[in-house]
Amino acid sequence: MYEIVSLKNAERWRQVLCLFLEADVFYTPDYFQSALKLDPGEALLFYFKGQWGEVAYPFIKRKLKDDEDLEFYDITTPFGYGGPLMNNRNDLAELTASFRAAFVDYCRQERIIAEYIRFHPLTGNVAYFSEELDLYPVYETYTLDLGAAMTERKKDATIFVKKLGTVRHLFEFLILYYSTIRRREKTHSFYFFTNDYFETLVSAFGPDLHLFGAYKGEKLMAASYVLASDRKLFLLVEGSLGKEGEPAMEQLLLTISDWAIENDFDNFHIGGDDQLDELQESFLKKNLSPESAREFYIGRKIFDHPTFRRLVPESESEMIRRYRNN
Numbered sequence: 001m002y003e004i005v006s007l008k009n010a011e012r013w014r015q016v017l018c019l020f021l022e023a024d025v026f027y028t029p030d031y032f033q034s035a036l037k038l039d040p041g042e043a044l045l046f047y048f049k050g051q052w053g054e055v056a057y058p059f060i061k062r063k064l065k066d067d068e069d070l071e072f073y074d075i076t077t078p079f080g081y082g083g084p085l086m087n088n089r090n091d092l093a094e095l096t097a098s099f100r101a102a103f104v105d106y107c108r109q110e111r112i113i114a115e116y117i118r119f120h121p122l123t124g125n126v127a128y129f130s131e132e133l134d135l136y137p138v139y140e141t142y143t144l145d146l147g148a149a150m151t152e153r154k155k156d157a158t159i160f161v162k163k164l165g166t167v168r169h170l171f172e173f174l175i176l177y178y179s180t181i182r183r184r185e186k187t188h189s190f191y192f193f194t195n196d197y198f199e200t201l202v203s204a205f206g207p208d209l210h211l212f213g214a215y216k217g218e219k220l221m222a223a224s225y226v227l228a229s230d231r232k233l234f235l236l237v238e239g240s241l242g243k244e245g246e247p248a249m250e251q252l253l254l255t256i257s258d259w260a261i262e263n264d265f266d267n268f269h270i271g272g273d274d275q276l277d278e279l280q281e282s283f284l285k286k287n288l289s290p291e292s293a294r295e296f297y298i299g300r301k302i303f304d305h306p307t308f309r310r311l312v313p314e315s316e317s318e319m320i321r322r323y324r325n326n
Contacts, residue, residue, distance in 0.1 A: 001050065002102050007032055007043040016047045016056050020085040022123045025229035027058055027082065030204040035060065035078030037197040038190065048102055052095035057084040057103070061112065064311050072307055074114040075107075079191075079325060080236075081120035083299070086128060096128045104303065113304040114312065116323055121294035122232075122269065133299040136316075138324050140293040144268040146261045159221070159248050161255035164211040166202045166225070170195065173211060173223045176239030183242060188321040193237070198225075209236075212256050214248035221248035226256060231266040271325070272296070298323045 005013050010029040017023040025031055032043040041062035048055040059075040077083060088095050119126040121141045181187050202209055205227065213223040222240035226233050240249045253270065260268050298320060302308045
């Protein structure tokens with residue numbers, strides 16, 4: 001048995017998420033509201049319930065090009081992390097199989113020809129679907145345990161970090177953000193986020209969204225938006241002035257970590273990619289153990305290969321660029 005919950009029924013969406021301990025900010029209707037500014041479509045939550053347990057799987061259903069008189073769609077998890085949440089009562093393999101059977105049937109009925117998942121590295125939900133989807137390991141992500149002892153920190157007296165207004169300083173942040181995106185050759189054009197996305201994000205999350213900036217004199221060298229979810233803090237987007245801004249980025253991460261500790265957060269998920277600035281990488285190596293690294297995976301399932309090839313002429317490498325979160 002399954003239920004489809006639309007974003008219009010946000011109260012029911014939240015009720016479903018309350019059943020799953022691992023649900024965090026990336027699964028909420030508020031997050032999907034902002035995500036629709038990046039991926040226009042219809043936000044839906046697929047709630048499966050069977051004898052083996054329950055599954056909650058929110059995604060965005062996107063219309064593809066018309067093919068003669070028929071409409072076709074694909075689905076994706078938003079920028080960030082997602083994928084199915086599992087409540088296993090007895091047999092995880094049976095729950096996974098029964099959920100996927102129901103979901104594949106739903107996709108065929110709805111003329112959904114492909115599925116893309118940015119799996120959540122902290123839930124480890126990718127492990128359930130190794131035989132169900134094509135999986136692509138992209139890079140390692142990192143989480144700072146704020147309750148553990150950290151190394152001695154050397155502060156740069158020439159750099160000052162402060163908390164900024166999420167709306168008031170948006171334009172200054174965007175200058176750094178676009179500069180960073182342009183420097184990264186592997187970044188897809190999708191990640192040139194507009195003002196509209198950030199304004200919706202601020203409106204949706206209010207006091208749970210924070211902006212920090214690192215200055216050298218009067219010059220903003222690096223800045224990051226972070227998103228709070230219960231006792232976890234996520235680095236959402238960042239920007240810096242390249243090599244010139246690298247020392248400021250390390251000070252920025254240190255200060256955000258201090259602020260998170262003072263405000264009783266347990267973890268600071270910094271994320272990661274294969275283009276980390278040298279001092280970001282240095283910060284991670286000094287403050288994190290190798291065991292804290294979690295691989296970020298993209299999953300893809302094609303349900304209708306002939307139609308997919310006709311409507312989505314995309315290479316595997318292009319797909320990875322589009323869904324890699326940076």
